[in-house]
Amino acid sequence: MSVTAAQGFEAAGVAVGLKSTGAKDVAVVVNRGPLKTGAAVFTTNRAKANPILWSERAVADGVVEAVVLNSGGANCFTGAFGFQTTHQTAERAAELLDVAAGDVLVCSTGLIGTGDEAFRAKVLEGTEAGIAALSAAGGQDAAEAIMTTDTVPKTAVRTRDGWTIGGMAKGAGMLAPGLATMLVVISTDAVLDAAQADAHLRASTRVSFDRLDSDGCMSTNDQVTLLASGASGVEPDEAAFRETLIDLCRELARKLQDDAEGASHAITIEVVGAASEEDAVEVGRSVARNNLFKAAIFGNDPNWGRVLAAIGTTQAAFDPYDVDVSMNGVRVCTKGGPDRPREEVDLTPRATHVLIDLCAGEATATILTNDLTHDYVHENSAYSS
Amino acid sequence: MSVTAAQGFEAAGVAVGLKSTGAKDVAVVVNRGPLKTGAAVFTTNRAKANPILWSERAVADGVVEAVVLNSGGANCFTGAFGFQTTHQTAERAAELLDVAAGDVLVCSTGLIGTGDEAFRAKVLEGTEAGIAALSAAGGQDAAEAIMTTDTVPKTAVRTRDGWTIGGMAKGAGMLAPGLATMLVVISTDAVLDAAQADAHLRASTRVSFDRLDSDGCMSTNDQVTLLASGASGVEPDEAAFRETLIDLCRELARKLQDDAEGASHAITIEVVGAASEEDAVEVGRSVARNNLFKAAIFGNDPNWGRVLAAIGTTQAAFDPYDVDVSMNGVRVCTKGGPDRPREEVDLTPRATHVLIDLCAGEATATILTNDLTHDYVHENSAYSS
Structure with missing residues (x-):
């Protein structure tokens, strides 16, 4: 309608x-x-x-x-x-x-x-x-x-x-x-x-x-x-x-x-425990824009190190050694260190959930993004031809 | 040595x-x-x-x-x-x-x-x-x-x-x-x-x-x-x-x-005519980080529209209708509009030169970057495995 x-x-x-x-x-x-x-x-x-x-x-x-x-x-x-x-x-x-x-x-x-x-x-x-x-x-x-x-x-x-x-x-x-x-x-x-x-x-x-x-x-x-x-x-x-x-x-x-071009994962990045909504948005967006993180998700790789590396480029309030990260329900990083083994994370479903707890406050924000795939590269290199 | x-x-x-x-x-x-x-x-x-x-x-x-x-x-x-x-x-x-x-x-x-x-x-x-x-x-x-x-x-x-x-x-x-x-x-x-x-x-x-x-x-x-x-x-x-x-x-x-991972082009983005060196760096970096521009170069596509779209996201001093862009020596965009036909641009060499004249001052900066390729996606999705 x-x-x-x-x-x-x-x-x-x-x-x-x-x-x-x-x-x-x-x-x-x-x-x-x-x-x-x-x-x-x-x-x-x-x-x-x-x-x-x-x-x-x-x-x-x-x-x-x-x-x-x-x-x-x-x-x-x-x-x-x-x-x-x-x-x-x-x-x-x-x-x-x-x-x-x-x-x-x-x-x-x-x-x-x-x-x-x-x-x-x-x-x-x-x-x-x-x-x-x-x-x-x-x-x-x-x-x-x-x-x-x-x-x-x-x-x-x-x-x-x-x-x-x-x-x-x-x-x-x-x-x-x-x-x-x-x-x-x-x-x-x-x-x-x-x-x-x-x-x-x-x-x-x-x-x-x-x-x-x-x-x-x-x-x-x-x-x-x-x-x-x-x-x-x-x-x-x-x-x-x-x-x-x-x-x-x-x-x-x-x-x-x-329906994003060439995407194989629809990634929901949920940031919680932020000092402000602005911080939560900045952190979520920084992760969403990190090509290495996006390529890792394409490869079904729960590479939480790339999540923390992306957070580290922001001005948001956080302590790198007080950040928790879960992927599809599995806590892979607790207080900036390894937690559950990566093998426990199933990233094969298209819907992907990344939960980041900054442990710095009460604010939250959710950013939607996609992975970086061969099809994305293909579609956008051939777009005008 | x-x-x-x-x-x-x-x-x-x-x-x-x-x-x-x-x-x-x-x-x-x-x-x-x-x-x-x-x-x-x-x-x-x-x-x-x-x-x-x-x-x-x-x-x-x-x-x-x-x-x-x-x-x-x-x-x-x-x-x-x-x-x-x-x-x-x-x-x-x-x-x-x-x-x-x-x-x-x-x-x-x-x-x-x-x-x-x-x-x-x-x-x-x-x-x-x-x-x-x-x-x-x-x-x-x-x-x-x-x-x-x-x-x-x-x-x-x-x-x-x-x-x-x-x-x-x-x-x-x-x-x-x-x-x-x-x-x-x-x-x-x-x-x-x-x-x-x-x-x-x-x-x-x-x-x-x-x-x-x-x-x-x-x-x-x-x-x-x-x-x-x-x-x-x-x-x-x-x-x-x-x-x-x-x-x-x-x-x-x-x-x-x-030697950048998976790259097929080594791209030199030369920004001239900037109001300040900071502006020139911001503009060059913005283009260097634009995935659509990077994918276009991979596809040998002189897509200057993506260059201007990337410049538009900066705070640098410029008028979108007073920007010139050349690729590998061919002026594809003059004063924010089409100039030479894209067919004249040869992007097959690995070394790629993008010249952006902001026509807003005398400052310059050169940023080095790479294209976004299938091999980049592959290497970085398989990196940890």
């Missing part, structure tokens, strides 16, 4: 040849209201793609009528011509939908540096075709159209207290934290104003997408958008809405992790 | 079974004087191996008589027992050499968490055998004994103005900056006091080993030691000595890069 699960939304996904496979490559999501509330978070990469530069401005007033998304080209570092492509995309959509161009967000994903005249023509064609195909059942098609190296479309839906939230996400590589780390559109029929939508979205992405660090590489194009139509007529309890949105974002983040 | 090229030094390399292959695994380097000057820089990883904890204290007074080094086990996170092993190693060497234990440095390299009773017995046996085998021709054996996954021993020698500097290095993985990033021993017969040795060493490692970032992973055991015997009787010109030491350190750093 994806982004059309909530009342007041229509979507479509069409194929216009941006992907050489002929698969769907342009998605349109439209908010039919009555409210046209929108909020978005963007990559913190300072090298921002043209759609990011456009959408940052377009969302500033908290009003969003539609989102046009394409795969098959990032339209990043394509100069003034590329920015005009984004601008024209928003204008074409606005014209056909009879709304203001400044209320249309644009998202692109694919190879950086791709955005020539042929690309522009196809994106504009897809915008037209997508709008012509809009329907309240189009959420699944839209979720398929934003896929790049994703092997499955990623959607999630929650219904509670008379309102619904639905979302779609894409992202299989270049997954690392900014404010956002992929293309995600979430829609709800709850009654939210722009300030509420913004606050709920930022609070939710901070503990979901921002805790996913598949390969340490931050994208130039990532955007997470929340649209609210108010079509349910229900003003949600703020706490209940936020809790549900966090839950939905975490499901989508898990789905991104599960 | 290695560490015995300069007058006043003896060395040895022996095999005692720390390596399952039967190759040499314990090295001893002794300074016969007349001066016993020593200086060292250590990993900045906060998780430090026992030999680091010992050597940091032992070098503090600027007097070093000998260095005992072993491969086949890092003696890191091996608890109080492991520290006693290091201590006993220094004491055994001191007893046999008739010097103070506090003037003997110890270095270890190999798997973290390795340091049981069998390890201790072999290291002590190797210390005795190494001292018995000391000779002024032993530098090559010592260089071989410190190898781990290195495929070749790494040595360099410079002679100038009546004095000589010789060095040996090991390191093929977990190569990333701290103060030092590998095991290196450098010896000279120039007349240097401890303060001079320390200043020259720090100035030299800062622009050589610290600019090598093969895989972003900082070791727990890295140490670079400079020993001065004064046996030439020559007080060197300070500037000439430093220039020569930098040159020698850079040669050793290049040799580490050329």
Whole structure:
């Protein structure tokens, strides 16, 4: 059901040849209201793609009528011509939908540096075709159209207290934290104003997408958008809405992790006993980004020494000789020394759990990551060819 | 010639079974004087191996008589027992050499968490055998004994103005900056006091080993030691000595890069036009650590978009639309947009040059790194087995 699960939304996904496979490559999501509330978070990469530069401005007033998304080209570092492509995309959509161009967000994903005249023509064609195909059942098609190296479309839906939230996400590589780390559109029929939508979205992405660090590489194009139509007529309890949105974002983040390029393990790094949440996040992220640790997990090797070596590069409060590490339930390191034999750890399941107790406080954080595999190297060395 | 090229030094390399292959695994380097000057820089990883904890204290007074080094086990996170092993190693060497234990440095390299009773017995046996085998021709054996996954021993020698500097290095993985990033021993017969040795060493490692970032992973055991015997009787010109030491350190750093685990490209990232040297280093390191960039180079793909995406994650002064990138002499990106077609770039040679002009100032820095390959993943997933 994806982004059309909530009342007041229509979507479509069409194929216009941006992907050489002929698969769907342009998605349109439209908010039919009555409210046209929108909020978005963007990559913190300072090298921002043209759609990011456009959408940052377009969302500033908290009003969003539609989102046009394409795969098959990032339209990043394509100069003034590329920015005009984004601008024209928003204008074409606005014209056909009879709304203001400044209320249309644009998202692109694919190879950086791709955005020539042929690309522009196809994106504009897809915008037209997508709008012509809009329907309240189009959420699944839209979720398929934003896929790049994703092997499955990623959607999630929650219904509670008379309102619904639905979302779609894409992202299989270049997954690392900014404010956002992929293309995600979430829609709800709850009654939210722009300030509420913004606050709920930022609070939710901070503990979901921002805790996913598949390969340490931050994208130039990532955007997470929340649209609210108010079509349910229900003003949600703020706490209940936020809790549900966090839950939905975490499901989508898990789905991104599960489909990460070439990964053979989905690794949950749970840091406990930290002096602060910031420390816990720094430690988890440092381990998640350590290539030697990631390669060891690929080889089903419970190499806790690489975990401690990674922790040692952080500024977090900890004593190296007061750290405990467990892998898949087996305590392999106690107080910075060997504990149970490595042979007891079974790392063959895809789901992998690394528990790090810093013994320095009460704070916790969980980071999701993946292993470093032959397939990751292969996919990313052959990506542009 | 290695560490015995300069007058006043003896060395040895022996095999005692720390390596399952039967190759040499314990090295001893002794300074016969007349001066016993020593200086060292250590990993900045906060998780430090026992030999680091010992050597940091032992070098503090600027007097070093000998260095005992072993491969086949890092003696890191091996608890109080492991520290006693290091201590006993220094004491055994001191007893046999008739010097103070506090003037003997110890270095270890190999798997973290390795340091049981069998390890201790072999290291002590190797210390005795190494001292018995000391000779002024032993530098090559010592260089071989410190190898781990290195495929070749790494040595360099410079002679100038009546004095000589010789060095040996090991390191093929977990190569990333701290103060030092590998095991290196450098010896000279120039007349240097401890303060001079320390200043020259720090100035030299800062622009050589610290600019090598093969895989972003900082070791727990890295140490670079400079020993001065004064046996030439020559007080060197300070500037000439430093220039020569930098040159020698850079040669050793290049040799580490050329032999990095699994690498198929030795990549020189030259950053120019930076507002400060710090900015240039940050930008170069950010690109060097980007797995997507590293995988692209493996695939001979001049993917400059990934270079710009990596730069975008830094705090350096730059405008994304005023950056130029060349690869192996071909300008693929001008002012943040596509320039020459990627087909013109030949990335088949092992030596790869990436030139980044930030157009933001006059400062420069060069970072050495490697690509991300199937062999890197393989070696590091199978490392401990």
